[in-house]
Amino acid sequence: MQRRGGVTWRVLGVAVALGALAAVPMHAAGFSIFEQGTKAMGMAGAFTAQADDPSALFYNAGGLAFVTQGDGSIGFTYIKGLKAELHGADPFPGEGYTAKQKKLSEFPPHAYYVHPITSTWKVGLGIETPFGLTTEWENPNQFAGRFLSTKAALRAFDVNPTLGWQVTPNFGIGFGGIARISDVELRRNIPANNPFTQSIVDAASLRLKGDFKEGYGFNAGILYKATPDLSIGLSYRSKITVDYTGDARLTPISTGNAQLDAAIAAALPLNTDLPVKTSIHFPDEASFGIAYSFTPNFLIEADANWTGWSSFKDVPIIFTGGATNSLPNVDLPQNWKDANNYRLGLRWQASPTSQWRLGYVYDETPQPEVVVNPLLPDSDRNGYCIGYGYTGTWKADFALMYLPFKDRTRNHSAPGDGPFFGTYKTDALLLGVTLTF
């Protein structure tokens, strides 16, 4: 592959290798992943006004301005789905129906390197996985929502070169470019009416795979240390659209009736690659935080984040083949709303080498009730975090987060849309580890 916009292929190659691990169940509101550094994670991401480790490249580029020595960090967040269930409601799939998602174990990684060039100019390179999604249902060929989605997976990771400028001893700004590489996979079954039994059977399974494609954006941040005890931070990461091309493929499912199988084979372009394209509009995100040290060892930070999810209006699936290798285009409406979340974190320096952290986040869902669906069932979440940091010749951070989603019920449809009603119940547990050297 050729060079693109100054980002070297070797870095992209590393990013691809890391990114292979990056598909995750949704665990931040929408499909954003705010856990991009374990020190921050211990404080539930209330880190914009501290940004005092290499993960500042994600949380607030302004923090890069204050770096005094070369540091590298590498880490991951282990995400374990504890519960992801659907309890149906009438009229469809009906009262008493239950289904489960496959319990996922994923390891979105992060890596940072920061280095001062002069006393006022600093550089950094971050590799982050700020968006990701896997929703996969057990027993896909029996799942009642299989004609909407059996599996949806999105991987996105950012290569984030950043420049920091320490304007004054207590005011710094940072600016970075983002090269995002992302791929997407969608699977569902195709229904047919069996005219012998006048009931619905599976005609085929459809798999759509969009290859890794790029999109570009930027981030910027300001960190202001108003007093030795009070810091204020402001950070922004821009929206990025990724246009994917790829192929879809229909694999037939035998209906048990040879005549019906023949009729289906005549009607659908089975077992052949159907060129397809789609797009995902990733949102922009802004964070504002205030951190206050009550004592030299005890600090509290409060943050508010805003995410521009209203740019996620739909997922268009456009077939670009000819008459014999296309299906009708589909548009999956989403119509998400901008959403806020609120974070509160505290850290306590117990000893020169030990720091304890606690945090809480309330994360609003951007998804309106009428589009809650098996492809992406989202909800408001509460996140409860505890973290520990060790400082020696190198640093190690650990954090644990319990993330129960509010039960999310859908009992209404958008005009022209049909029912797929019920309550989704989701819980996850996250474990973060980051080493800094």
Add this chain to the structure above:
Amino acid sequence: MHRSKISASLLALAFLMAGAAFGQADFSKYVALGDSLTAGFSSGSINANFQNSSYPALLAKQFGISGFQQPLVSPPGLPPILALQRLVPTPVIGPSAATGGVPTNLTLPRPYDNMAVPGATVHDLLTKLRSTSATDPTDLILRQLGFTQLAQGLSLHPTFVTLWIGNNDALGSATAGTDQLLTPTASFEADYRAIAGAIAASGAKMAFGNIPDVTTIPFVTTLTRFIPNPATGQPAVIAGNFVPLLGPDGPLQPGDFVLLTATSELAVGRGIPVALGGSGVPLSNSVVLNASEAANVRARVNAYNAIIQAVANERGAALVDANAALTELATTGVDIGGITYTSAFLKGGAFSYDGVHPTKFGYAFLANLFIDSINKKFGTTVGEVNLFPFVFGSSSASSSAQASFNESEIGAPFVFTEEARVNLLRSLGVPQAYIDGTPTPAPRPRRPVHGPHR
């Protein structure tokens, strides 16, 4: 005085809460009045397998009523229910058995809760007492007791009545390929108002269904007006053009419809010129609903629906817009959990093998339409029917008694065996003369002759 004020307001609160529990309708005694659509008629038959999930039976379950009584007929039903005997290369539909079922609830010592009589018109509800031919099922339901459908239904002192009548006044004419059998609007109105008045006088709350557009049922819309490619049912391209079939007034024009029962005529080459391998004999009047007939039927349906709407408003009845629902089914389709149901014959999932009456899914969908309309009108919270078992059904295929048919059919994209065709048309109330293809046509205005294509 203080104490009596408190108890008076407590009493008022108690009444308010009791009212809220019912909304503003009492479903404890529910009676259904109507025609074959209300009886649970499907695939040309009255058959308990389908009557048990007629929309009134489903409503009764959702209302919390047990022991809802219907005039059940054991499988394979009367007449024997149609089955799909073959799908490829050409779908063949014929009776599933040689002999029909038997009534199993004839000795119920009171009128049925579902009083619907297949073939009934608005006037029949008020006046008809017994069957008028050997194939008329009225006696099955009214049992020669000497009382009309309306009288028997109201004798049960219902608290809630659904009324879906008028389909046969319009569609009965359409399925016979004519506009000559349409009930005049004035008599429709007088009879409809009389029925509504009688139900209102009994104190029951009401829900009325309106009449679907004739062009939304596959019986009318499935076959093309062009000579079809028998393998696909689509118009055949002959020397670069589509060639219209020969109808009773000449080549079929845009807006003319070919009814599903034309397949037996197409199978012997009627409607197809000799030069193209047919018999040169035009399709009969009874299998063509031409553009002006269709327009007249639609106009009459709209007139009926205006009356039904007006009476519903005057009587405070819920109006169930079956017309809009079937139009949606015929145009955009209806989505259920990613499955799109349409009115397409055999493929769409909503219509049974007779092209007029719904499948089990279709009836469950209709029941939810009634429930939504009732809840909206009366402020009640009746739960919708769970559609899951109707969507995915049972795995038992319909029985397949092999009927004989002529394999060398020309230009017939579907085949209804002759017995199936006759039984179906009788069950739709089509007069025998139309079934035989010998009705006296009304004088027709002369039409200019158009070219073969379009």
